Amino acid sequence: MNENNFIIDNQSLSPEALAKKHAIETDPSCRTNHMEYMEGMDRIESDIKDKVMKTVNAYDYTTYSKADVTNVISRLKSGESCSVEDFKTLLSPSAAPFLEDMARLAQRETRNHFGSSVYIFTPLYIANYCENYCVYCGFNCYNKINRKKLTFEEIEAEMAVIANSGIEEILMLTGESRAMSDVKYIGEACKLASKYFRNVGLEIYPVNVNEYEYLHSCGADYVTVFQETYNPDTYETLHLMGHKRVWPYRFEAQERALMGGMRGVGFSALLGLDDFRKDALATALHVYYLQRKYPHGEMSISCPRLRPIINNDKINPRDVHEKELCQVLCAYRIFLPFANITVSSREQASFRDGIINICATKVSAGVSTGIGDHKAKYEKNNSEQAVNVVNNATNDAGDEQFEISDSRSLDEIYAAIKNQGLQPVLNEYIFV
Amino acid sequence: MQKYDAANDPFILGGHTFKSRFILGSGKYDVNLINAAVEDAGAEIITLALRRANTKDEENILDFIPKGVTLLPNTSGARTAEEAVRIAKLARALGCGDFVKVEIMRDSKYLLPDNQETIRATEMLAKEGFVVMPYMYPDLYSARDLVNAGAACIMPLASPIGSNKGLATKEFIQILVDEIDLPIIVDAGIGRPSQACEAMEMGAAAIMANTAIATAGNIPAMAYAFKNAIIAGRQAYLSGLGRVLARGASASDPLTGFLHD
Amino acid sequence: MIYLNGEKNNNYNNSTISNMLKEENYESLKVVVEINEEIIPRDGFDTYLIKDGDTVEVLSFVGGG
Numbered sequence: 102m103n104e105n106n107f108i109i110d111n112q113s114l115s116p117e118a119l120a121k122k123h124a125i126e127t128d129p130s131c132r133t134n135h136m137e138y139m140e141g142m143d144r145i146e147s148d149i150k151d152k153v154m155k156t157v158n159a160y161d162y163t164t165y166s167k168a169d170v171t172n173v174i175s176r177l178k179s180g181e182s183c184s185v186e187d188f189k190t191l192l193s194p195s196a197a198p199f200l201e202d203m204a205r206l207a208q209r210e211t212r213n214h215f216g217s218s219v220y221i222f223t224p225l226y227i228a229n230y231c232e233n234y235c236v237y238c239g240f241n242c243y244n245k246i247n248r249k250k251l252t253f254e255e256i257e258a259e260m261a262v263i264a265n266s267g268i269e270e271i272l273m274l275t276g277e278s279r280a281m282s283d284v285k286y287i288g289e290a291c292k293l294a295s296k297y298f299r300n301v302g303l304e305i306y307p308v309n310v311n312e313y314e315y316l317h318s319c320g321a322d323y324v325t326v327f328q329e330t331y332n333p334d335t336y337e338t339l340h341l342m343g344h345k346r347v348w349p350y351r352f353e354a355q356e357r358a359l360m361g362g363m364r365g366v367g368f369s370a371l372l373g374l375d376d377f378r379k380d381a382l383a384t385a386l387h388v389y390y391l392q393r394k395y396p397h398g399e400m401s402i403s404c405p406r407l408r409p410i411i412n413n414d415k416i417n418p419r420d421v422h423e424k425e426l427c428q429v430l431c432a433y434r435i436f437l438p439f440a441n442i443t444v445s446s447r448e449q450a451s452f453r454d455g456i457i458n459i460c461a462t463k464v465s466a467g468v469s470t471g472i473g474d475h476k477a478k479y480e481k482n483n484s485e486q487a488v489n490v491v492n493n494a495t496n497d498a499g500d501e502q503f504e505i506s507d508s509r510s511l512d513e514i515y516a517a518i519k520n521q522g523l524q525p526v527l528n529e530y531i532f533v
Numbered sequence: 534m535q536k537y538d539a540a541n542d543p544f545i546l547g548g549h550t551f552k553s554r555f556i557l558g559s560g561k562y563d564v565n566l567i568n569a570a571v572e573d574a575g576a577e578i579i580t581l582a583l584r585r586a587n588t589k590d591e592e593n594i595l596d597f598i599p600k601g602v603t604l605l606p607n608t609s610g611a612r613t614a615e616e617a618v619r620i621a622k623l624a625r626a627l628g629c630g631d632f633v634k635v636e637i638m639r640d641s642k643y644l645l646p647d648n649q650e651t652i653r654a655t656e657m658l659a660k661e662g663f664v665v666m667p668y669m670y671p672d673l674y675s676a677r678d679l680v681n682a683g684a685a686c687i688m689p690l691a692s693p694i695g696s697n698k699g700l701a702t703k704e705f706i707q708i709l710v711d712e713i714d715l716p717i718i719v720d721a722g723i724g725r726p727s728q729a730c731e732a733m734e735m736g737a738a739a740i741m742a743n744t745a746i747a748t749a750g751n752i753p754a755m756a757y758a759f760k761n762a763i764i765a766g767r768q769a770y771l772s773g774l775g776r777v778l779a780r781g782a783s784a785s786d787p788l789t790g791f792l793h794d
Numbered sequence: 795m796i797y798l799n800g801e802k803n804n805n806y807n808n809s810t811i812s813n814m815l816k817e818e819n820y821e822s823l824k825v826v827v828e829i830n831e832e833i834i835p836r837d838g839f840d841t842y843l844i845k846d847g848d849t850v851e852v853l854s855f856v857g858g859g
Binding site for chain 1: 673677707711712714773774787788789790791792793794
């Protein structure tokens with residue numbers, strides 16, 4: 102299992118639709134210019150893209166030696182702060198044998214900045230309609246899955262179930278379809294979420310500054326947008342159609358969100374899509390430069406790896422094994438001691454339990470990436486006989502974005518954090 | 534062996550390029566000091582203050598400063614932004630270029646700079662086309678405000694002016710070096726070449742000093758020592774510092790034992 | 795009567811600045827002149843007439859900073 106074959110066919114498409122799909126997949130001239138903003142997209146004044154990509158393009162991680170790594174580690178141990186150059190060294194293959202040293206340094210930074218707190222949240226997918234064709238994603242518009250958009254009554258019912266489990270921080274997600282899940286719909290969902298949760302975050306398609314302002318006024322305070330890959334050439338070959346195809350507009354989403362008054366923003370590359378070391382460098386520099394420009398903004402990083410999706414169970418994170426993921430996360434922590442690091446349920450329980458002891462500060466619990474199936478899934482967790490009833494019980498639900506690896510409930514995650522002598526935190530936030 | 538060559542490491546300030554990273558303050562001056570600073574320490578920038586003129590019979594500092602040296606008038610004596618602007622404009626009328634070091638103090642005992650007024654003055658002067666070099670107490674928020682106000686560099690103090698006490702504000706200057714994209718010029722309080730060297734190792738772009746050299750036993754020799762210390766620190770910074778050996782070892786259970794595949 | 799560098803002075807009503815500088819023994823190339831907080835450019839020294847009541851400051855560089 103190594104190189105990914107993302108392209109799969111969907112037999113239920115009409116011959117015309119199938120022809121279009123094939124043309125887009127095989128003929129680059131059928132695709133739009135991914136570096137060009139589409140009509141209606143804000144174009145903000147910002148030099149952050151250029152700064153990040155200049156360093157990333159010049160990064161040759163093969164030039165770092167073991168001696169370079171021991172030098173950096175010894176200086177960091179003595180209390181020096183981590184420079185961009187140091188960070189590049191820690192991301193290099195030569196640093197791999199020093200993972201334990203890096204873990205200790207990362208743990209020190211985590212404890213200095215976060216104490217032993219580990220924050221818990223849950224994602225809530227409210228719609229899975231999508232207008233984009235991103236070949237690796239289960240929600241892509243050509244993938245034959247059950248589509249669903251929750252009504253406000255259904256959203257509220259889901260929220261009640263989740264809130265009842267004890268969760269206080271929610272991350273609301275949609276597929277990326279302005280037509281099916283417009284800003285107004287998401288805003289109303291934010292207003293509902295504010296009734297049930299103390300902290301509301303969004304992971305939706307990128308929007309303009311005034312729309313972020315509006316969503317903030319509805320109660321959202323955190324915005325996460327994954328760049329997926331920072332390599333524009335690779336990005337072009339993976340995001341074949343739709344608004345998401347526009348690389349620069351996506352890159353600038355966090356900055357627009359901060360301009361729109363959001364308190365915090367989240368970043369990520371989807372590790373495994375491209376050269377993960379370069380994507381990790383780009384992600385961290387994106388955070389680094391944005392933090393310098395907006396020092397009040399709260400920054401957080403996620404670190405998803407590719408996962409299998411419905412209709413394509415072969416998708417895998419290629420060369421990013423747990424050790425490489427751990428190296429990236431330790432380097433993130435050492436370079437960006439102030440940033441929250443979220444490790445999602447894409448990773449298995451043993452990894453999540455281990456990594457919160459080193460550098461992760463936020464984990465999800467009671468996760469479903471499907472639409473409208475919390476009630477069924479939460480009840481299943483509470484009932485021993487109901488194991489196989491789930492699929493039947495959720496016939497009506499929208500299908501999942503990807504397979505998760507850690508399906509533990511809030512109670513189980515809470516206990517696992519406590520068992521390690523760490524402090525689970527459900528919330529310590531005030532919306533202002 | 535690699536010799537340090539300033540030509541490959543230009544110091545750019547307000548669009549001007551300098552080879553030297555030493556700036557001479559001239560508060561305590563005489564001919565000897567200025568000669569030593571220019572000839573032995575390689576200074577290319579010398580500060581000046583503006584005062585009511587003395588008559589011709591008395592010596593004028595401009596007579597001692599060789600051609601080619603950039604004059605950096607300061608606004609000493611100013612207690613408000615408006616006064617600083619007035620002084621800066623007067624200095625510019627004397628025909629010494631657009632550089633100005635903003636120095637606003639409202640405390641005659643410690644002579645500490647007033648950051649708030651300095652930010653205001655910087656904004657007003659930058660709008661008037663000055664190359665503004667604000668002297669400040671090393672505070673990150675103020676430094677960011679100075680950047681936004683149009684400063685050409687940031688000049689944090691190392692310790693109280695004239696005290697020769699060295700890098701008392703080291704941790705905070707390091708924060709400015711790490712976080713601010715403009716040159717950080719450490720000003721005030723540097724008492725020894727080793728302190729100048731340390732500031733340069735930390736990533737400071739240049740050093741400004743006066744008392745340390747002016748009050749030395751042998752002024753030219755001390756000026757020369759400062760020059761070398763600044764170059765040494767700069768070269769160390771550019772080279773990347775070497776490793777630091779920790780004493781003892783810490784044995785405990787591995788943190789990374791949980792990793793699979 | 796005018797104020798010259800903070801002191802009362804009765805000698806320069808209707809005098810040019812150049813004349814005042816010469817009489818007071820200043821080197822005109824090394825000073826800047828401000829009258830009532832307005833800087834007088836050097837090329838105006840020969841024509842600008844000092845009026846009764848003016849506050850005149852003559853400044854030059856000294857060591858400092």
